[in-house]
Amino acid sequence: MGSTPVTEITERARDVFRLVVESYLNSGTPVGSRTVSKLPGINLSPASIRNVMQDLEELGLLSHPHTSAGRIPTESGLRLFVDGMMQAAEPSAEERAAIEGRIGQGGPIEEALVAATAALSGLSACAGIVLVPKREPVLKQFGFVPLSATQALAVMVGGDGSVENRVVDLPPGVTAAALNEVGNYVSARLAGLTLGEAQARLEKEIKAGEAALDRAAQELVARGLAIWSRDGSRPVLIVRGQANLIDQEAAADLERVRQLLDELEGKEEIARLLERAHAGQGMKIFIGSENKLFALSGSSVIAAPYRGGDGKVVGVVGVIGPTRLNYARVVPMVDFTAQALSRLMT
Incomplete structure (x- = not known):
């Protein structure tokens, strides 16, 4: 899906846009000009901010839901933010320890992969997913x-x-x-x-x-x-933490939640989606309708491949959550989990 290049937005518009997106991802609610004017790092009046937000809306980066005075980022806006403006935060020592502790408990590899999805789910408040290479039967x-x-x-x-x-x-x-x-x-x-x-x-x-x-x-x-x-040779998909997808904000949109849970039942379709990350050899972020599978529920997928001892990609690990998830925190977390699984496979 194409989006407005970040270089085509003025510095003032970039600042306002970044604050709107970050505030929305933190709160899950539309962001108004008065809210932005009170945030650190901005020196504009609410009226000036409203004008900038209107310009951003005309560019297709923000939308005006219902009759709310606030705005939320569109999928194109989220894509612009993730690709060109997001400042990723490395997982904390506690988060790294939690992931490595769950993965390194010993036992069969399959148990470690299940533990990885559970750890990711708990830390990200999303559904954790892992695409497991099915062992060839004897x-x-x-x-x-x-x-x-x-x-x-x-x-x-x-x-x-x-x-x-x-x-x-x-x-x-x-x-x-x-x-x-x-x-x-x-x-x-x-x-x-x-x-x-x-x-x-x-x-x-x-x-x-x-x-x-x-x-x-x-x-x-x-x-x-x-x-x-x-x-x-068909991979197996493990999903953990679906209950995390039903929070207070989601409860207000039960039809979207029902649709997402229905989509999660179609594990074969999700596996095919994740294989795009497998084939691409690197981190993949699918936002909302960028993939047909989650177009109706408006969900995002963050997935990273993990590798075997020979350096080849053997599976994919990641999360599924609402489009308003905290990308700056979750993306590095998924990447760290993929690296931890790769170390385990060597």
């Missing part, structure tokens, strides 16, 4: 249940005891006996391997002529493994 057993002449149900039992089913199309001429043979082959030869390792071994044995399967059976095994390998 094969324990693999089999087929015939459904028709052209389809079968592929059943995979993972090393962790998980059971997953997929419907697969059968190559022509595959019999129930052949399906049983394929299942026995996979369970005997490929058990204990990840899907990627199983695919690699199957390809190697086929090339070496060591696979005791005919061409149709080989194709069927490869097809079944490919389905799980593709699905297994």
Whole structure:
């Protein structure tokens, strides 16, 4: 979404605009000229401030809600503030300790990621989110249940005891006996391997002529493994602290809150949104309707990628909250959490 470049605004207008935005983000209520005139760092009369605010409104940076005498920043105004005027405040020693303490409690990585979202949620008063790379399952057993002449149900039992089913199309001429043979082959030869390792071994044995399967059976095994390998790469989204999104100001707009909570249920959509931060390799800030997912509720997302031991991005951590959240405080907090998770992964 485009916005007015900060260089095109006079110094006086920048000062007034910054004070209006900061006051609004602190209070969540429209800001009037008299309020701005009493703030430190401004030496203008309320009348002069009103004129400047009117100019800023005409530029699309402020809006005049209802019949209120005060103004609030538009999404374009918030974007201008975040990109060119915000003075970020580093997390305090207490905040850093709280984040690192929750993450470093020991246990599986997944527990640390859940702890990271909870810590972020508590400190930011937003909903904490983390996009977790789904670990590739390890094969324990693999089999087929015939459904028709052209389809079968592929059943995979993972090393962790998980059971997953997929419907697969059968190559022509595959019999129930052949399906049983394929299942026995996979369970005997490929058990204990990840899907990627199983695919690699199957390809190697086929090339070496060591696979005791005919061409149709080989194709069927490869097809079944490919389905799980593709699905297994889908990330998992963890959301914590949704209750933080219902505060006193939000209670006055229950429809917006309901819409936001509905949007949070669509975890697959949020995961796709966060993958933009994953792909971009850096901090991403989505304000309101800049992303279609949260256009109706008017919410913002701040997300930063975290990395594994090889330096590659493996997931994304961040927060979801109202557009009036404290960007100057929350942005560095999300960045610090991403760095802490990266250190944990090394």
